[in-house]
Amino acid sequence: MADKTWSLLLDAELFTPISSPGFASSWQSRLFSPGAMVFDENGIIAVGEQAAIEEKWPRSQAAQVISAAGRLVTPGFVDCHTHPVFHNLRAHEFTMRIQGATYVDISKAGGGIRYSVRDLQQASEEQLLHVLLPRLDRFIANGTTTIEAKSGYGLSVEAELKSLRVLQRAAEQHPVDIVPTFLGAHEVPDAYRGRRQAYLDLVIEEMLPRVVEEGLATFIDVFCEDHVFTAAESRAVLEAGQKAGLAAKIHADQLHDNGGAAVAADVGAVSADHLEHTPEHMDSRLLAAQVVPVMLPGADFFLSSPIYGPARRMIEAGLPVALATDFNPGTCMSESMPMMLTLAGLQMRMTPEETLIAATLHSAMAISAHDRVGSLENGKQADFVIWDARSPAELPYHFGVQLVQSVYKKGRLAFQASAARQRT
Amino acid sequence: MADKTWSLLLDAELFTPISSPGFASSWQSRLFSPGAMVFDENGIIAVGEQAAIEEKWPRSQAAQVISAAGRLVTPGFVDCHTHPVFHNLRAHEFTMRIQGATYVDISKAGGGIRYSVRDLQQASEEQLLHVLLPRLDRFIANGTTTIEAKSGYGLSVEAELKSLRVLQRAAEQHPVDIVPTFLGAHEVPDAYRGRRQAYLDLVIEEMLPRVVEEGLATFIDVFCEDHVFTAAESRAVLEAGQKAGLAAKIHADQLHDNGGAAVAADVGAVSADHLEHTPEHMDSRLLAAQVVPVMLPGADFFLSSPIYGPARRMIEAGLPVALATDFNPGTCMSESMPMMLTLAGLQMRMTPEETLIAATLHSAMAISAHDRVGSLENGKQADFVIWDARSPAELPYHFGVQLVQSVYKKGRLAFQASAARQRT
Numbered sequence: 001m002a003d004k005t006w007s008l009l010l011d012a013e014l015f016t017p018i019s020s021p022g023f024a025s026s027w028q029s030r031l032f033s034p035g036a037m038v039f040d041e042n043g044i045i046a047v048g049e050q051a052a053i054e055e056k057w058p059r060s061q062a063a064q065v066i067s068a069a070g071r072l073v074t075p076g077f078v079d080c081h082t083h084p085v086f087h088n089l090r091a092h093e094f095t096m097r098i099q100g101a102t103y104v105d106i107s108k109a110g111g112g113i114r115y116s117v118r119d120l121q122q123a124s125e126e127q128l129l130h131v132l133l134p135r136l137d138r139f140i141a142n143g144t145t146t147i148e149a150k151s152g153y154g155l156s157v158e159a160e161l162k163s164l165r166v167l168q169r170a171a172e173q174h175p176v177d178i179v180p181t182f183l184g185a186h187e188v189p190d191a192y193r194g195r196r197q198a199y200l201d202l203v204i205e206e207m208l209p210r211v212v213e214e215g216l217a218t219f220i221d222v223f224c225e226d227h228v229f230t231a232a233e234s235r236a237v238l239e240a241g242q243k244a245g246l247a248a249k250i251h252a253d254q255l256h257d258n259g260g261a262a263v264a265a266d267v268g269a270v271s272a273d274h275l276e277h278t279p280e281h282m283d284s285r286l287l288a289a290q291v292v293p294v295m296l297p298g299a300d301f302f303l304s305s306p307i308y309g310p311a312r313r314m315i316e317a318g319l320p321v322a323l324a325t326d327f328n329p330g331t332c333m334s335e336s337m338p339m340m341l342t343l344a345g346l347q348m349r350m351t352p353e354e355t356l357i358a359a360t361l362h363s364a365m366a367i368s369a370h371d372r373v374g375s376l377e378n379g380k381q382a383d384f385v386i387w388d389a390r391s392p393a394e395l396p397y398h399f400g401v402q403l404v405q406s407v408y409k410k411g412r413l414a415f416q417a418s419a420a421r422q423r424t
Numbered sequence: 425m426a427d428k429t430w431s432l433l434l435d436a437e438l439f440t441p442i443s444s445p446g447f448a449s450s451w452q453s454r455l456f457s458p459g460a461m462v463f464d465e466n467g468i469i470a471v472g473e474q475a476a477i478e479e480k481w482p483r484s485q486a487a488q489v490i491s492a493a494g495r496l497v498t499p500g501f502v503d504c505h506t507h508p509v510f511h512n513l514r515a516h517e518f519t520m521r522i523q524g525a526t527y528v529d530i531s532k533a534g535g536g537i538r539y540s541v542r543d544l545q546q547a548s549e550e551q552l553l554h555v556l557l558p559r560l561d562r563f564i565a566n567g568t569t570t571i572e573a574k575s576g577y578g579l580s581v582e583a584e585l586k587s588l589r590v591l592q593r594a595a596e597q598h599p600v601d602i603v604p605t606f607l608g609a610h611e612v613p614d615a616y617r618g619r620r621q622a623y624l625d626l627v628i629e630e631m632l633p634r635v636v637e638e639g640l641a642t643f644i645d646v647f648c649e650d651h652v653f654t655a656a657e658s659r660a661v662l663e664a665g666q667k668a669g670l671a672a673k674i675h676a677d678q679l680h681d682n683g684g685a686a687v688a689a690d691v692g693a694v695s696a697d698h699l700e701h702t703p704e705h706m707d708s709r710l711l712a713a714q715v716v717p718v719m720l721p722g723a724d725f726f727l728s729s730p731i732y733g734p735a736r737r738m739i740e741a742g743l744p745v746a747l748a749t750d751f752n753p754g755t756c757m758s759e760s761m762p763m764m765l766t767l768a769g770l771q772m773r774m775t776p777e778e779t780l781i782a783a784t785l786h787s788a789m790a791i792s793a794h795d796r797v798g799s800l801e802n803g804k805q806a807d808f809v810i811w812d813a814r815s816p817a818e819l820p821y822h823f824g825v826q827l828v829q830s831v832y833k834k835g836r837l838a839f840q841a842s843a844a845r846q847r848t
Binding site: 089091092094095098099134138141142298301302304333334335336338339345346347349350351352388390391393394396397398399400401402415416417418 | 513515516518519522523558562565566722725726728757758759760762763769770771773774775776812814815817818820821822823824825826839840841842
């Protein structure tokens with residue numbers, strides 16, 4: 001037994017998903033009560049009932065003892081779908097929507113993604129980093145320790161590279177792990193209106209080689225939707241990305257069923273995201289092709305849509321349904337995974353335990369990171385959250401507030417909530 | 425001009441509602457950009473454009489200069505409808521509802537309010553205070569500086585008095601102002617099943633005189649609803665309270681139109697709360713009787729109801745529509761007013777400015793406290809929030825996260841968000 005090199009977490013209501021051997025999920029989890037965990041900066045060494053852990057790992061031998069004091073402990077959230085690299089907010093569009101404009105109206109008036117594109121093209125790398133870092137602070141303050149992060153508000157060679165470089169710089173400075181995704185095919189930029197194929201050529205022949213050459217992305221993604229890219233175009237983008245060494249993700253079937261999920265199955269995408277309108281017959285194809293379905297209830301909520309992703313149906317089909325925020329300035333301005341748990345419970349009838357598994361282990365699968373994060377199991381990173389809560393159900397139940405007490409990333413304290421709540 | 429006794433707030437995007445001379449609201453507000461405010465512990469001395477303020481109140485003369493650094497400043501929220509005195513949470517019922525149980529099913533199985541009643545009766549005053557104080561911390565951490573707070577999980581003479589005494593003790597220890605309401609008529613307790621009139625007699629003849637004698641409440645409230653108290657019973661409770669010196673509030677028409685709003689107009693209640701099913705012809709009666717309509721969108725959201733309060737209709741009718749959380753362990757476990765602003769925008773089509781006015785000035789009217797709180801106008805308390813935001817629209821738009829940077833109560837710093845967001 002190592003001496004004075006490991007830390008011991010005690011007195012925890014310790015919740016963790018349990019990994020399944022294959023792709024299909026058995027939705028297993030454990031709640032150790034009281035639970036304990038032994039870890040160091042290299043990873044988790046042991047997890048279990050406190051009595052059993054303490055027998056083998058006595059607290060007198062620990063370099064550090066952390067008491068959760070009866071509080072809930074979970075893995076850090078893995079937010080597997082975010083768009084955090086933009087400059088200014090689009091709060092004015094929120095007001096327009098409330099006054100009756102649709103998302104499509106706003107886009108046609110030069111707003112929406114096109115506004116963010118003009119705005120990002122004018123911003124320097126420094127300015128983008130300056131606004132990105134506080135967003136990462138809010139992710140971690142709400143319990144998220146790993147995010148997938150997309151480019152896609154650049155839509156030119158230089159602006160897409162700039163977006164991905166900003167992610168790389170942020171990752172060097174911030175404890176949140178960032179898995180970068182190249183989303184050059186997010187929209188057809190104004191300069192290419194009526195010349196869709198010319199823009200796709202730019203994405204595939206100029207942007208993609210530069211992104212790969214500079215090592216700026218792990219995934220390639222495309223917005224497959226009636227008013228953006230067709231299924232055939234989306235497939236071409238993803239296959240080009242795969243050929244260049246990136247893994248595929250896709251925005252599929254958000255507003256209509258236009259074959260996005262089928263593209264995901266055909267190319268063997270790691271995840272298919274949104275899926276509000278994916279037909280039931282696709283479920284078995286997604287399972288066979290090992291595509292993780294990612295639900296984004298925050299966007300449905302923010303667009304006041306009555307239609308959410310078919311989470312229950314896909315759970316019954318054995319799919320490892322994942323949850324993410326879809327954080328972006330137009331359709332989901334929220335860095336909060338607990339908020340997504342609440343929406344998944346109320347709107348998609350997922351139980352608290354299901355929402356937690358979807359937001360940790362399954363979302364880690366959606367970015368192929370489940371070998372290192374997404375559960376508190378031996379060998380994984382010690383990424384965990386101590387909550388101001390006593391049970392898993394409290395996270396979706398006690399909504400709209402920050403219940404995080406502290407966050408550990410790779411075994412080190414990375415965030416602590418304000419203790420300075422002053423009383424008279 | 426006083427020397428070194430006043431504080432100066434500068435560089436603010438300063439938003440404030442403007443009080444109307446009469447009861448009907450003109451929904452006026454001002455955004456001073458950059459704005460400044462002069463205040464001391466007795467109240468606000470001057471508010472306006474920074475240049476004009478500084479001419480008269482030079483910063484060299486100020487005892488304290490606070491820079492908002494271009495951030496949004498608003499009045500502290502007034503949450504005019506909360507039920508914060510309960511012991512344990514009811515997260516397990518949230519899970520039951522997701523699995524298909526209705527709120528009425530849960531109540532019939534001994535859950536719901538009846539669970540909280542048994543639970544509170546067994547808790548000591550100390551235990552209740554111990555769980556109430558962190559809830560007040562969360563109110564202030566989300567920008568609320570004044571709450572109305574109801575009893576109503578006691579339902580016996582001793583347990584109702586205990587609940588109100590806990591509120592009194594908390595108010596002495598915490599910067600959040602508490603306006604207490606006696607809600608003995610929240611439910612018929614188990615011991616009085618089938619003996620409704622006997623319970624109402626207990627409320628009116630035994631509880632009420634004790635509450636008044638000990639000076640424990642400002643308002644009396646009743647839950648007027650098909651499965652609880654009828655319109656006639658509700659009226660009797662409120663009139664008894666008024667006769668004893670309390671002002672009236674009512675839970676009206678939440679699940680059905682059963683005449684609750686009409687009772688409010690008839691007795692001249694200060695507010696009528698919920699109103700999801702209030703018919704349109706009541707709007708002019710509420711206006712004539714000067715009853716503030718309080719919308720509680722958090723409860724509609726939490727119950728997955730498609731029906732929200734008729735806010736737009738009542739705004740058009742000239743009514744000073746107010747917003748509150750309805751914070752309670754069964755139907756709205758959230759201390760966050762910003763979350764209510766988001767729901768009011770998305771679900772009730774209130775603009776960001778309307779939601780802010782409803783959550784400050786109008787909610788102050790709903791507890792007859794608009795002479796001292798609810799706007800940043802001369803003579804009122806210096807209760808204000810500096811937000812991690814630049815415009816009013818950001819508060820509903822940037823949802824599910826805590827955007828409060830700091831909170832001042834009666835001119836003194838009462839809460840500051842964690843600065844300790846650690847980066848590697």
